[in-house]
Amino acid sequence: MSIAITEQPNYAAYSIEELEDVLENIDKQAFPERYQAAKNELADKRATLPPENDMDGAHQDKHFTRPKWSELHPITRINNGAFLVLIGALIVSALTNFIVINAWLNNSTWAIVLFTFVYCAFYYLSISIDKRQAQFAMKDWRGKVTIFTMPFLGLIFTWNFIDRALPYTLHLASGKQETELKFAYEKGSGSKHCRHSLLLKESGTLSDGRLCLNQSEHQRLPNKGWVYVKGYESGFGFDIEGYRFR
Numbered sequence: 414m415s416i417a418i419t420e421q422p423n424y425a426a427y428s429i430e431e432l433e434d435v436l437e438n439i440d441k442q443a444f445p446e447r448y449q450a451a452k453n454e455l456a457d458k459r460a461t462l463p464p465e466n467d468m469d470g471a472h473q474d475k476h477f478t479r480p481k482w483s484e485l486h487p488i489t490r491i492n493n494g495a496f497l498v499l500i501g502a503l504i505v506s507a508l509t510n511f512i513v514i515n516a517w518l519n520n521s522t523w524a525i526v527l528f529t530f531v532y533c534a535f536y537y538l539s540i541s542i543d544k545r546q547a548q549f550a551m552k553d554w555r556g557k558v559t560i561f562t563m564p565f566l567g568l569i570f571t572w573n574f575i576d577r578a579l580p581y582t583l584h585l586a587s588g589k590q591e592t593e594l595k596f597a598y599e600k601g602s603g604s605k606h607c608r609h610s611l612l613l614k615e616s617g618t619l620s621d622g623r624l625c626l627n628q629s630e631h632q633r634l635p636n637k638g639w640v641y642v643k644g645y646e647s648g649f650g651f652d653i654e655g656y657r658f659r
Contacts, residue, residue, distance in 0.1 A: 422447065424454040432458065437481075486543035492535040499532075499570035502578030507606045510653035511581045512613065512622035517649065521575050529571045533564050580649040589647035598624070599637045611640065619651055634658070 424432060432455040441448045482490065540547040540560070550556040559566070594616060601612040601623065609631035613622035624640065643655040 421450065424451050427451075427454065429455065429458050484545060486539065486546070488535060489539040489543045489546045492532075492539045495532055495535065496570075499574055502574040503570070505581060506573050506577040509581060510623060510625065511577070511584065511650055512619045512653070513576060513580045513650045514618050514648070515615070515620050516618065517580050518576055518620055525568070525571050525575045528575060529564070529567045532571060533567045536563050536567070581652070584645075584647045584649040584652060587647045587649060589645040589652075591644070592646045592651075593641055593643045594619075594646075594651065595639060595641055596622070597637070598640050600631070600634070613640070613642070622651070622653070624653060624656060 422435075424435070427435065432451050435451045436448065436455065439448050439451065485493070540550050550560065596613040596616050598611040598613050601610040603609055607623060607625040609626045609628050611624040611626060611631075611634075613624055615621050624642065626634075639659065641657050641659075642651075642653055643657075644651050644653045646652075
């Protein structure tokens, strides 16, 4: 016959960092007494810190870990979810050769302004009512800078989402037809995802676009000319699949 030993850990011997790690990983449902004991011990140890190590809570929060999703306020969850969507939109825009229709771009300004305002409002609301999120955001200089630059960052993220990623998503979900269009082009500067690019000039209902080539083909072409581009066209834009020159 074996006897299970469930001896209470000696949390008094733990450091602040170790206690924070315990609280982050312990199963509160299975070990409620241990969780409360560790929490009380952490509070006692923080209370004994000298004043110079606790200016504005900076040192205290040096090892502050990111709150779990379940611990966040619903407003913070919405804000963080929107942030992930906007980051995904940046990746989609960088990896696709999609040309948006002019009619969409000409009428998107109001949506960009509105979406930027709503996103920034949720961001500032989350750090004002969610203390753990505010502590995490303020734990280093980058988080503090973000608080002041969020309207600008929100505008960039929103502009890309509304004018690039959203019409591309709607294009994929809508009816489209395979076609070939003729564009005037000129050589453009390279980027990380398109080192040898051609800038496609606005053509009828479509806005300016970009075509990525390999280095040898790019070097053989004149600085300006015409290119026939194959792809799928919808009411939201044109997705490039291939091309040919005269």
